[in-house]
Amino acid sequence: MRLQRSIDEDRQQPFENIPLWMLYPLLFVAVYLSHFRLLRLPYFWDEGGYYIPAAWDFFRTGTLIPQSTVTNAHPPLPSILLAGWWxxxxxxxxxxxxxVCMVTAAALLGVYKIARDLANSAVAAVTVVLTALYPIWFAQSTLAHADIFAAAFTLWGLGFYFDGADAAGSRSKATLNPLFATLMFSLAALSKETAIVTPVALALWEAVLFIKNRSEPLSRKLQSSWILALLSPIVPLAAWYAYHYHRTGFVFGNPEFLRYNATANLDAYRIILCLWHRLLHLFAHMNMFVPVVCMLAAAFIPVADTNKRLPIPRKALYAIGVILLSNWIAFSILGGALLTRYLLPMYPLILLVCVNTWRRRIPQRWLVIAMLSAAAFLSAIWINPPYAFAPEDNLTYRDFVVLHQQAVRFIDLHYPNATVLTAWPAVSELNRTELGYTNHPVKTTPIQNFSLEQIQRAAADPGSYDVALIFSTKWAPLANQINLGRPNESADTKYFDFHRDLSPSEVATLLHGQVVWQARRKGEWAAVLHFPRIVEATLFPPQKP
Structure with a gap:
């Protein structure tokens, strides 16, 4: 799909033909060094809740079905890769x-390949930098979630698709690229089941083109090979589900997992809300509105020189639109939590369109806009938005982890034999030594969260715990700060598990305890409570020998 550029433009792109393998070490070093302070953080949230325990089970026992955590039918490739690396x-x-840094670097190399094939090396370099700096991508670049593995394979699958979907004149590309794309998309689906959305959407798009091009047998032949290649990843994913059913009796995981992520989400009003949230996630969240608004503004400016600044091919733009539309709709229906990491492969595509639009429409100022967007992304890595969001969307997750490290260390030092009242994920942090918070398991009494209802339930059974570890389970702006999400709190409470955690002093009052340690970091907080218990003791005289 790469278009022939003019000689003048080729002279302006001295790095146009640099081998991709030479760029990978540079990308890895850049990712590694920029995340150096995060490399020793204990595991966070879903890492400790599922992905690390699943990989730990495979590492120790060789079983693909997790034994020490709830099985939810996620494909096993991340566990296999993690265990092999361990x-x-x-x-x-x-x-x-x-x-994970290595996987992230490979994903960014895939972004570079896509952008260079569809535009040029300058656009590719800027797109890679902006992708790496985007707060959601930056935060996920060291977190061992399946999504970064799926994103890397998906982007490489798209790289082969965009490089070969118009290769009717190149027999080698027409033959090999569909095979490589099949392999990459299959590995993506075996990393995260929802990654199948992208190749299936492209297969439907190629089927539409197949029907339209009735008078072009050569194009129809190429499109038929792509339809087969893009639908083939369904086969290994179906094989995994068959194996999972054979071993557990469940196809898509346990019934609670299936209800939370699929069947309970089919409410029409909820889907409409999700469509709105996902639209914001794609084009506005974490300062993404800066490059998008600049792109929309630049679109009204005439192209300066159409010969030297060729657009992304129209077919590729349509394909990108199909990918974004299908993922927008799919992730508005699937998934109980509206986590932005599910959309990880979409952000480079959006940024590619933005960067190429700036280059074509504002050739003298497009790098200035790129620098403005980079500054907006950098600020959002540390500065939280004025609405509730998941801590893993920027470095707020680090504040969460550091607070929990300090709290668990305090409990280890002062109450090593206590039974701790707490909620997930702190339950796993205290129970599982392999997560990096404690070197010995601590007994826990779990509750769902620290809302008034859950604390009242805990108050009904005070003998089941003698220490509590409470923390902010949802990040939201403080009551005296601007909160753009406040009007939606009732709907978010009903459909997206939003709730208000009680403060440490409120919990201490209701449970008749005292706050013995607490700390805050940029809106995240954690506290340890101790409950002095009155113990009835009876003295017996010692028996004579």
Whole structure:
């Protein structure tokens, strides 16, 4: 799909033909060094809740079905890759995060390939930098979630698709690129089941083109090969589900997982709300509105020189539109939590369209706009938006982890034999030593969260705990700050599990305890409460020998 550029433009692109393999070490070093302070952080949220325990089980026992955590039918490729890497690096958190840095660098190389094939090396370089700096991508670049693995394989699948979908004149590309794309999309689906949305959407798009091009047998032949290639990843994913059913009796995980992520989401009003939230996630969240608004403004400016600044091919733009539309709709229906990491492969595509539009429409100022967008992304890595969001969308997750490290350390030092009242994910942090928070398991009494209802339930059974670890389970602006999401809190409470956690002093009052430790970091907080218990003791005289 790469268009022939003019000689003048080729002279302006000295790095146009640099081999991709030469760029990978540079990308890895850049990712590694920019995340160096995060490499030794203990595991966060879903890492400790599922992905690390699942990989830990495979590492120790070789089972693809997790034994020490609830099985939810997620495909096993991340567990296999993590366990294989642990055999080389040893089981250390920094080793895990180094592997994720390597996967992130490979994903960014895929972004570079797509952008260079559709535009040029300058656009590719700027797109890669903006993608790496985008807060959601930056935060996920060291977190061992399946989404970064799926994103890397998906982007490489798209790289082969965009490089070969118009290769009717190149027999080698017409033959090999569909095979490579099949492999990449299959690995993406085996990393995260929802990654199948992208190749299936492209297969439907190629089917539409197949029907339209009735008078072009050569194009129809190419499109038929792509339809087959893009639908083939369904086969290994179906094989995994068949194996999972054979071993567990469930196809899509346990019934609670299926209800939370699929069947309970089919309410029409909820879907409409999700469509709105996902639209904001794609084009506005974490300062993404800056490059998008600049692109929309630039679109009204005439192109300065159509010969030297060729657009992204129209067919590729349509394909990108199909990918964005299908993922927007799919992730508005699937998934109980509206996590932005599900959309991880979409952000480079949006940024590619933005960057190429600036280059064509504002050739003298497009790098200035790129620098403005980079500054907006950098600020959003540390500055939280004026509405509730998931801590893993920027470095707020680091504040969460550091607070929990300090709280667990305090409990280890002062109450090593206590039974701790707390909620997930702190339950796993205290129970599972492999997550990096404690070196010995701590007994826990779990509750769902620290809302008034859950604390009242805990107050009904005071003998089941003697220490509590409470923390902010939802990040939201303080009551005296601007909160753009406040008008939607009732709907978010009903459909998206939003709730208000009680403060440490309120919990201490209701449970008749005292706050013995607490700390805050940029809206995140954690506290340890102790409950002095009155114990009835009876003295018996010692028996005579």
């Amino acid at each position: 055999h080389l690096s040893g089981y250390v958190v920094s080793g895990t995060r180094t592997l």
